[in-house]
Amino acid sequence: MTRNTLEAFFKTRPKKILILCHQNADPDALCSAYAIKNLIANLFPEIESLISADNLNKISSSILNDLQIHIAKDTKLEIFDAFIAVDTNNVEQLGCYRSVPIFSKPIMFIDHHTPHISTTQITPYVIIDETSSSTAEIVYKLFKEAGIKPSPDTAMALLLGMTYDSKHFLLASDSTFKAATDLIDAGADYPAVVERLRIPMPRSERIARLKAMNRMQIHDVRNWIIAVSNVSAYEASACRALIEAGADIAIVGAKRKNEIRISTRATQNFHKKTGVNLGKLMEELGTIVKGVGGGHSTAAGFNGKENYTKAIKHLLKLIENHLENAQPAPLD
Template sequence: MRISLVAPEGISRISKQVLKVIPAFFIEDLDLKFIESIFLVDTSTIKQLGEFGERILKLRKPTIIIDHHAKHPETKKIAKLFLINEKATSTCEIIYNLYQKFKIKPLRIVAQALMIGLTFDTRHFTLSNLQTFQAAAGLCKLGAKPEKAVELLKIPLGKSERIARLKAAQRMEIKEIGNWMLATSIVSAFQASAARAIIALGADVAIVGGEKKGKIKVSLRATTEFHKVTGIHLGRDLAIPLGKLLNGVGSGHAIAAGIHGYGNLNEAITHSTSLLMNLLKAT
């Protein structure tokens, strides 16, 4: 069996750091004509894959989705099999459970790779539950080292990212909705990082948008408390409908989501705020 690992949009800075210790080789493109099946891992929507995703849609190869995001309507059209658990805090947790279910013992290096993914997606275990720690404990028994995973993921913020965070705070607009603090802002890059920074400053919900070459990107973040009390799921309740509204795509988790679309950025922020306010009124 021949397996190819593909990262169509390239490898991120943090992923490059991980690949220094995990022996995996990724390519950015692949001729899909001779591929028998496709696995999409931790990819909630096909549009995240850009032009490569368009080719997957056209060829209609058997596609298996392994993910912990909310199911996206577009992905439902192409998937032959879904392995989705929205309660899992990471896709690595799902994969570890698959090893357990089929009684397969992963190699130590595989266990370490899963530990790194688990650590990253849970923000160093700050977004964890019982199942997360059970998976982590199981990986430790297989030889994974959580302290090495934490150390590997410690990458200092670059100057551009720090500037984006500061500008987001400087341009921030705050709305009080009942007992909740909503903050919106606009920066040209690092929207997700800026949204996380705004949450750290004290907001319950952060909406940060940016525009580049006619494309809009909006990052949504919320506190765990906001989700627990309101039941609002940023990915399902905001990102997916807003993605459609902006002729693009939205997806994500309960407290972290993103939207890629087209149109007017200020209107996109306004639509996001209005939808959130309507959802809060309904709770």
């Protein structure tokens, strides 16, 4: 299936191909584009291919330098005979390159997101595998089908994309692990991949997290540990730090000039065992103290105008009420 699509695409005999990533390209997009370029160089040495993207995210920019990937800038689209969009399920995601269909040239999509109807309407060349945790894994399979062993640099790029999108293999399937071992055999270095994907935390954020620890109060409600603190910035990050430190619920407030912001996080375990949904709880808080709250079951926020201490007091009271009939935390 993918082989037929690939063959049909190259039967259009392109001489110059532009490989495009979605805007704000993440490592899966950038590394897949890089690997595709190398696959084309192997299969059709006569074809010239370039990579471009509207823009790159922070981590992709550092990978770009590490792997010495060249990104074509200010490219005139009319000089290309064909386009390949990676990790992208519709042209809108291409940002400044969204106009590619107007050139009526072959466009191939290689992606692992749910296919968008508009994409299948504009092109027959679509390689999509929604079961794949990354586009890099699909590109790895294209190498395999073509019987080509990726070079060490290509293997490294594919493992980077795969590791990034699978959240360090939390979302990996059997085939992701098999692909990863093949890529390591081909010269990819997993510890180096992990190192490259690490985003350094700004000093100010680390200080905010440490201050949150220092100012923290612990509340015990039916054995559930609720950590409450305050910072002047990075309240969401401070919440995550308190959860990582062992709290079941973290509540971190930030007092600004004319507003208060409260960030909350809970563990999945807390949500599952008690049924308490922080998003709903914060919405409820908005009806008690002036402000607007909402979010997800284990991550929610509140913005208000009123007294900070009062808001926290009401929030704790709400949690206590919800926990009245809930399971107590199991003691180990």
